[in-house]
Amino acid sequence: MxxxxxxxxxxxxxxxxxxxxxxxxxxxxxxxxxxxxxxxxxxxxxxxxxxxxxxxxxxxxxxxxxxxxxxxxxxxxxxxxxxxxxxxxxxxxxxxxxxxxxxxxxxxxxxxxxxxxxxxxxxxxxxxxxxxxxxxxxxxxxxxxxxxxxxxxxxxxxxxxxxxxxxxxxxxxxxxxxxxxxREDMPQRFVEDQVQMALLIASVETLDALASGLDDTINGDVTGVAPDALALRGEIPLPVQGRILRGFNEEDLAGIVRPGTLIATQPRTMVVTPVAATLRFRGQLLDYGNVVVTEPAAGILFIYAGLADVFGEVGDVLPAGTPVGLMGGDAPLVDEILTDLDAGAGARATESLYLEVREGQTPVDPATWFAIE
Structure with a gap:
């Protein structure tokens, strides 16, 4: 016990x-x-x-x-x-x-x-x-x-x-x-136009195209007070427990450069919105896996890609710490963990979350918003 x-x-x-x-x-x-x-x-x-x-x-x-x-x-x-x-x-x-x-x-x-x-x-x-x-x-x-x-x-x-x-x-x-x-008690800023969202997903090939087309998926008026995380800029905790694999515009092993940060995590780790934000998008997108887009301040988008499960309804205002999804992979077996311990290795971080920040549609270094050490 x-x-x-x-x-x-x-x-x-x-x-x-x-x-x-x-x-x-x-x-x-x-x-x-x-x-x-x-x-x-x-x-x-x-x-x-x-x-x-x-x-x-x-x-x-x-x-x-x-x-x-x-x-x-x-x-x-x-x-x-x-x-x-x-x-x-x-x-x-x-x-x-x-x-x-x-x-x-x-x-x-x-x-x-x-x-x-x-x-x-x-x-x-x-x-x-x-x-x-x-x-x-x-x-x-x-x-x-x-x-x-x-x-x-x-x-x-x-x-x-x-x-x-x-x-x-x-x-x-x-x-x-x-x-x-x-859950049905979340405050909502707008209602998603499901037809326009489906058309957008079918037509986009990049995160750029997704981010620029999100405003067209709002059905009707936007209500309520928008979250504003500007005062927390540079001090926001990471949305998931893990370690940084690659930083902003760093080249990966295949020679590909992405304007975001890659975070290594353990299987099935919970991903949260670290600040209050409006949920702008959630769903499958190309080879990014499941993607979640939140808006923590007017004109600012936080993009989380590579999740297995995603939560929430588009248009909802999510309080800080609200889960937006779970990472993929299978939880390790006890014998595997003990074998790693015997070999002197730590926990296996087999999953990775891609984090991108956009200001007015332009990608910026996530380190300008998140407390990345």
């Missing part, structure tokens, strides 16, 4: 460990996954079920990322300690022999010396100097052996912890998809 594993990590973090980072990360990860499981149970009765499930999915994703990293670093630490103890096996044997001999002999006998009182005095001084050093070595050895035992317990529980976390994340994503499809 996850709860039993949390106790193991708590013991580990309380031990005399030189590197506390892996312990703290793993313990926090287990607690994050535990809280996510409770959040999933509570989400069915939440007033805003989509918001509750969004936070639940995010909690699972963060917990699993931290758990993998904690387990990876725990595996490295365990291997290092075992190699260290193996290399010191002869020294450890001698130390244990000396300590065992000292424990069996009465203190006065240890101090007696055949040369008389002077030798006995010198003997006492030597023993007084050596004993603390031997005790320090013994304490260090004890701490290392206890740490190895704890690390082995952690590795033994890894499969169960990962399995529960992966199952919980999948259940949360499924519930989120269902909740979004049933």
């Amino acid at each position: 996850i709860r039993a594993a949390a106790i193991v990590f708590a013991l580990w973090s309380g031990a005399a460990i030189a590197e506390t980072g892996p312990a703290e990360a793993a313990q926090a990860a287990v607690q994050r996954i535990e809280s996510a499981a409770l959040m999933l149970d509570d989400a069915s009765s939440a007033d805003d079920r989509v918001a509750a499930l969004t936070e639940t999915v995010r909690a699972y994703e963060e917990g699993l990322i931290s758990l993998r990293e904690g387990l990876r670093r725990a595996s490295i630490r365990q291997t290092t300690l075992e190699q260290k103890l193996e290399a010191k096996s002869d020294e450890i044997g001698n130390l244990l022999g000396v300590l065992q001999s000292m424990s069996r002999s009465p203190a006065p006998v240890l101090l007696l010396h055949p040369s008389g009182a002077l030798g006995t005095a010198r003997s006492g001084m030597i023993v007084a100097d050596v004993t603390p050093a031997l005790q320090d070595q013994a304490n260090e050895l004890k701490a290392e052996l206890e740490e190895v035992a704890t690390l082995r317990d952690i590795q033994a529980n890894a499969a169960e912890m990962l399995s529960e976390g992966l199952d919980g994340a999948q259940a949360a994503r499924t519930a989120l998809s269902e909740a979004v499809s049933k």
Whole structure:
């Protein structure tokens, strides 16, 4: 059980460990996954079920990322300690022999010396100097052996912890998809002209053409107050958890240059709108896969391409943090994750999200809007 594993990590973090980072990360990860499981149970009765499930999915994703990293670093630490103890096996044997001999002999006998009182005095001084050093070595050895035992317990529980976390994340994503499809309470700025949208999709061959033709797909008047993220320019978080593969106008391996940023993510990772925005488009487009276009400010478009599932209705005003879709791919099996950990690898980021920003139809560097490090 996850709860039993949390106790193991708590013991580990309380031990005399030189590197506390892996312990703290793993313990926090287990607690994050535990809280996510409770959040999933509570989400069915939440007033805003989509918001509750969004936070639940995010909690699972963060917990699993931290758990993998904690387990990876725990595996490295365990291997290092075992190699260290193996290399010191002869020294450890001698130390244990000396300590065992000292424990069996009465203190006065240890101090007696055949040369008389002077030798006995010198003997006492030597023993007084050596004993603390031997005790320090013994304490260090004890701490290392206890740490190895704890690390082995952690590795033994890894499969169960990962399995529960992966199952919980999948259940949360499924519930989120269902909740979004049933949502009807979103504020709407306009109604999509489905005929014009179908004609646009059939005729466009580039993101340029899609972006320039979106205004023709509005049916009737535009109402309400438009979102305005101008004040957040340069500080907006990325829409998905991942790492940057390529930046603005960087050439890929095929020699293709795109005016956007490519973000590597794990399979089935949730994609959100990081700021309030109007949903302008969602659907399949050429070889981009599923595409989502949002408008966070007048004349500004954020384009997300490469999703497997997309959420929302065109014309809706989405609050910051609202999910707009999920990445594709299959969640890794527990055995695959453990194999990667044994090989020293991190989580596999097999999916990629393409992020493009347009100002007045002109692509600009996403780093001018997003907090890309």
